Amino acid sequence: MRGIKQTIISVVLLVLCMFLFACAKTIGRQGDVSILSPDSREHIQTELTMADYLAFSEKVTNKMLVSPLVNGWGNKKPKLIVGDLVNNTDNENIRMSDLHDRIQETIFNSGLVRIVDKSATSFDYIIKTELTSTRQYGKDGQELAYFTMQIKMFKLDGELVGQWSDDLPLGKAKRRLF
Numbered sequence: 001m002r003g004i005k006q007t008i009i010s011v012v013l014l015v016l017c018m019f020l021f022a023c024a025k026t027i028g029r030q031g032d033v034s035i036l037s038p039d040s041r042e043h044i045q046t047e048l049t050m051a052d053y054l055a056f057s058e059k060v061t062n063k064m065l066v067s068p069l070v071n072g073w074g075n076k077k078p079k080l081i082v083g084d085l086v087n088n089t090d091n092e093n094i095r096m097s098d099l100h101d102r103i104q105e106t107i108f109n110s111g112l113v114r115i116v117d118k119s120a121t122s123f124d125y126i127i128k129t130e131l132t133s134t135r136q137y138g139k140d141g142q143e144l145a146y147f148t149m150q151i152k153m154f155k156l157d158g159e160l161v162g163q164w165s166d167d168l169p170l171g172k173a174k175r176r177l178f
Contacts, residue, residue, distance in 0.1 A: 048147060048168070048170070050094075050095065050098065052168070053094060053098075053099055053131075054098065054099065054102045056147065056149055056166070056168055057099045057102050057103050057106075057129075057149060058102055058103075058106050059166055060129075060149045060150075060151055060164055060165065060166045061102075061103045061106040061107060061151065062106065063151075063164040063166065064107075064127075064151050064153070064162065064164045065106070065107065065110050065112060067162060067164065069153070069161060069162045070112055070162075073112065073113075077111075077112065077113055077114050078113055078114070078123075078124035078125055079113070079114050079115075079116045079120070079122065079123040079124050079125075080107065080113040080114065080115055080116065080123065080124065080125045080126070080127065081115075081116055081117070081118055081120060081123050081125070081126040081127070082100060082103055082104045082107065082115060082126075082127055083118065083126050083127060083128045083129070084096075084100065084118075084128075085099055085100050085103075085129040085130070085131060086128070086129070086130040086131070087131055088130060088131065088132040088133075089131055089132060089133035089147065090133055090135065091133070094131070096131075099129075099131070100129075103127075103129060103151075113125075123156065124155070124156065125153050125154065125155060125156075125161070126153070126154050126156075127151050127152065127153050127154075128151070128152050128154070129149065129150065129151045129152075130149070130150050130152075131147065131148070131149050132147070132148045132150075133145060133146065133147045133148070134146050144169065144170070145169070145170045146167055146168070146169050146170075147167070147168040147169075147170070148165060148166070148167050148168075149165060149166055149168075150163065150164070150165040151163070151164045151165070
């Protein structure tokens, strides 16, 4: 009888230990939540974060700033208006004013131009920016989203003198269930 009691107690303790170990592992991990680096561009869905939009707008702006057109200005610092951004994406909630501010900040900090307000009557160039998106859906739930940002520079008389753009594709594979 004594041997059976010890076996039962050992089995109960083993099961209890396994249960406690499993609970501790789940509680400590908080499910499948992870902390990502702020520089990370990992996505769960085909949606961009505000950090992505800001980095994207800065990238396209820097393309403009290193272009032959802008480099051709030499020591001249023309007056530039940063026009309103147009949101032609399927996401109406993008804070376009934040993107406008990032573009303006990047240009201003370059020291290559003088930024003037939209109400200015004397300027050399105006830039207009547009953000667009398209989505494609494949079989089995695959999704591909393309985001495009385009900056166009115009002279005072309306002549287009420069255009810069970039694409940012995001893909979402078929959803797997276990």
